[in-house]
Amino acid sequence: MTDPLADQLARLPAAALGAVLALGLVLVLAWTASVSRGVAAGRAVPASMAHAPAEAARLLRQGRRTTLSADRLLWRVGGWGLFPVAVLLIALVPVGETALLPGSLGVVWANALDVVVWALVWLLGWGANSVAGLVGGYRFLALALGYELPLMFALVAPAIAASSLDLAVVADAQSSLWYAVWMPVAFVAYLVGVLGFAVSGPLAAPVGSEVSDGALAELSGPDLLVVRAGRHALMGAGAAIAVPLFLGGGSGPWLPDAVWVVLKALLLTGALAWAAGRLPTLRTHQLMEPLWTILLPLVVLQDLVVAVLVVSGS
Amino acid sequence: MTDSSLVVDLAFWGCAVVAVVFGALVFVVDSMARATYALAVSFVATGGALLLMQQSYLGVIVVLMMVMEMAVMAVYMVMFMGMNPALMPMSMVHSHRTALGASLVTFVVLGSGAVLVPWPERRGAPSPDVTEALGRAIMESHMLVMMAVGPVMVATIVVGVALSTARTRYDRLGDDLDQTPTDPPLRGETQRGGRRRDR
Amino acid sequence: MRGRVVTLATARPRVYVVEAPGGRYVRAETHRELDRRGWQPAPSPASADALLIAGTLPDPLRAAADVLWSQLPGPRARAEPTAVSSVPSTLDGLRACLRDRAGQLADRRGRELDEATRWVRSDSARHDETDHDDMDHDDMEMAPGGLVLAQGAPDRDGLEMDALRHPLGPLLDRWPGGLELVTTLHGDVVVEAEVTWWEPPHPTAPPQTGRADDLAGGWDAAATVLSLLGDERQARLARSVAPSSPEVGDRVLRRLDRLTRRGALPRTAGEVLHTALADSVPALISDDELVELVSGRDLGDVRLLVAAHAPLLQGVVDASGSLDD
Incomplete structure (x- = not known):
């Protein structure tokens, strides 16, 4: 019998390398989202590519600030927590042989991590002790109730079809047909959810320009930089999770599996960010009704159809 | 499993300590938001402990549900605990002595129960997937009940909200979905049940 | 290297544009000029590099403008163009001021005198005091941090x-x-x-x-x-x-x-x-x-x-x- 501690330590270098790769992938995805966003906003491609580095330099040079009676601990936790959540989400995605954090419950973990964003965005709005921040934080919780249920039921559909909650198994089950094709409603509901937890596009009201950027209103310098990067990273991570869930994982001709996963994630991130940049921000109550009365029943119906097909097919 | 038992033990005790310390912090910190999120951290650590006991599904569900629940509960705490708890220092401790006595008695009763009760010997082997076994045990004989309970609960919540508000935050007057919310909003209070249908 | 980073950081400064009474035309021209340069206006003073007040403020609002100015985290620049024709040179001036390291350093040292800095200071000092006290419901102050509580x-x-x-x-x-x-x-x-x-x-x-x-x-x-x-x-x-x-x-x-x-x-x-x-x-x-x-x-x-x-x-x-x- 080997020494258990030594055994664990021997695995550390591989884990560290995986973590670095995951971090790199998140940064690339976040940058892709930022570029695509810039193009959607009418900037030229080179200018869009330079935008993220220039803003990073600008914000790193900028000082930090605080507000009167701010709850600085909760405020900073809310801001600095977003990016790590995106990294953990990426770690769940099976790239090539295995994911950094493989497991039989990948789908549920993805859901648990996106729920953490509820807490973080609210804390971000709360901690600053400002009217705009509070309005933003509370708007987010209202929207979260609207997008999260369709998102949860959307995650159920691929899990039923593959009879597994393991992202790798779900990806492998789509060898003949991508789930995005035969469960389109679940796919759309999932993407709406991604826009929701990335606080972007039509669901950007919590950071709405008309309330001085809401939850972001009092942030400056590095604190603002990590939140902006975190939002782009969450969009990229959400898109990456969609690859094993709906887009057949690593399946594809000629190229190795890992390359296909990354390629699909990049393309979906770009498309999602572009759409987010083009669609107008909707007012909170404009969204609550369609999300609850149209999208949610449709997704439940989608689950039913998938379940019936799976039972009748087997 | 035995190779990594030391690491698992350390992690388990780490989670246990975090859960207890943050649970205690709920009564130490002086803001509703901090108290709520201290409780959330405590629950996440409990979820971690469950994961380490090989109850993966229960562990991840505890994390998912409790973070979500605490995010919503923070709103209620701030809303109902009056007196701008955001800025005013507050305390979660009330009636010190009674509470202390009650908790000590509870702890002693439960603790001595856990130690003194003659636990039965295990018969047979645990099923390879305990989550599935648990699901079958609950669902197989009670499936119909579970299926009925879900919609009833949802209907109760929806009806409760619909009955308690005549207007709601977003100016939807009444329960008729064909009617659009008023824009611009109506002035003044609306009488309960007095639903305007003139536009 | 440092110089290059500063150039990159100030390539497109974010300007918080405020319209003074009667300053509509100057403000509109400022926005058009920002468009021409590809600069974006700042959504709040918190993340702004520069404060631009379009038009001339009446005297009672000058003190308010100083408070607003103290909200900018710095490096920061400030200008009040009063004529449409002076907008482009004003924006150039703002960027030059942001790139002036000696000037920004001096500004940073002078920030102790900012009104908002003092508010936050005295507030955190008060917090430290209460943390040491054993708190009691009776002697809670009704204006924590000097902020008057909202009424019901x-x-x-x-x-x-x-x-x-x-x-x-x-x-x-x-x-x-x-x-x-x-x-x-x-x-x-x-x-x-x-x-x-x-x-x-x-x-x-x-x-x-x-x-x-x-x-x-x-x-x-x-x-x-x-x-x-x-x-x-x-x-x-x-x-x-x-x-x-x-x-x-x-x-x-x-x-x-x-x-x-x-x-x-x-x-x-x-x-x-x-x-x-x-x-x-x-x-x-x-x-x-x-x-x-x-x-x-x-x-x-x-x-x-x-x-x-x-x-x-x-x-x-x-x-x-x-x-x-």
Whole structure:
């Protein structure tokens, strides 16, 4: 019998390398989202590519600030927590042989991590002790109730079809047909959810320009930089999770599996960010009704159809 | 499993300590938001402990549900605990002595129960997937009940909200979905049940 | 290396643009100039590099401007162009000031004197004191951090809500110059409002009149509304609309109508913009009508409504002369 501690330590270098790769992938995805966003906003491609580095330099040079009676601990936790959540989400995605954090419950973990964003965005709005921040934080919780249920039921559909909650198994089950094709409603509901937890596009009201950027209103310098990067990273991570869930994982001709996963994630991130940049921000109550009365029943119906097909097919 | 038992033990005790310390912090910190999120951290650590006991599904569900629940509960705490708890220092401790006595008695009763009760010997082997076994045990004989309970609960919540508000935050007057919310909003209070249908 | 980073960081500074009473033309020109340079306006003072006050502030607002100035985290720059023609050189000056390392260092040292710095300081000192005390419910101060607590009031459904006094303006971005709207908030709903107008310090030239000026005001309002909706692309288009480019105007107008139909824009705001841009001049809005307009609205909707009606507000019409020399 080997020494258990030594055994664990021997695995550390591989884990560290995986973590670095995951971090790199998140940064690339976040940058892709930022570029695509810039193009959607009418900037030229080179200018869009330079935008993220220039803003990073600008914000790193900028000082930090605080507000009167701010709850600085909760405020900073809310801001600095977003990016790590995106990294953990990426770690769940099976790239090539295995994911950094493989497991039989990948789908549920993805859901648990996106729920953490509820807490973080609210804390971000709360901690600053400002009217705009509070309005933003509370708007987010209202929207979260609207997008999260369709998102949860959307995650159920691929899990039923593959009879597994393991992202790798779900990806492998789509060898003949991508789930995005035969469960389109679940796919759309999932993407709406991604826009929701990335606080972007039509669901950007919590950071709405008309309330001085809401939850972001009092942030400056590095604190603002990590939140902006975190939002782009969450969009990229959400898109990456969609690859094993709906887009057949690593399946594809000629190229190795890992390359296909990354390629699909990049393309979906770009498309999602572009759409987010083009669609107008909707007012909170404009969204609550369609999300609850149209999208949610449709997704439940989608689950039913998938379940019936799976039972009748087997 | 035995190779990594030391690491698992350390992690388990780490989670246990975090859960207890943050649970205690709920009564130490002086803001509703901090108290709520201290409780959330405590629950996440409990979820971690469950994961380490090989109850993966229960562990991840505890994390998912409790973070979500605490995010919503923070709103209620701030809303109902009056007196701008955001800025005013507050305390979660009330009636010190009674509470202390009650908790000590509870702890002693439960603790001595856990130690003194003659636990039965295990018969047979645990099923390879305990989550599935648990699901079958609950669902197989009670499936119909579970299926009925879900919609009833949802209907109760929806009806409760619909009955308690005549207007709601977003100016939807009444329960008729064909009617659009008023824009611009109506002035003044609306009488309960007095639903305007003139536009 | 350091120099190159500074150049990159200041390539496109974010400017917080505030309109002084009567400063409408200078502010509109500032936004157009920012578009030409590809700079983005800052959404709040917190993340801004520069503060630009378009027009001349009356004396009572100078102290308020200093408080606003102290909200910028720094490195920071400040300017008050008073004429349309001086806008480009002003923006160049702002960037040069941001790149001046010695100057920024000196500014940073002087920040101890900022009013806001002292507020936050004394507040955290007070917090440290209370942390050491054993807290007791009886001796809680009623104004933690020097902030007066909100009072309770029944809302429109009869539930008790905190009633928070929240002033909008007079120094706010994308907001009509000189307008101070003190709102009473229940949550994020405005239940009451009071209007105060700050006059320009010296009498300005008589207001320009005529269809062309009305239209320019309409497009300016449309651009502000689109920018408040986060749609900078369409806002740029609206700002670039000239009498010679009717098809650009048509595109923006169609976009606005679509936003109104989908409910992204409050209907009242969409309708007044459509009237101003397509049909005729809508009626002017008195202060009482403005209060009526914003009461019962969400805080965000109030910003949109005020922006859409900006050229029609009595105070703006009275104050806006051309400040160009």
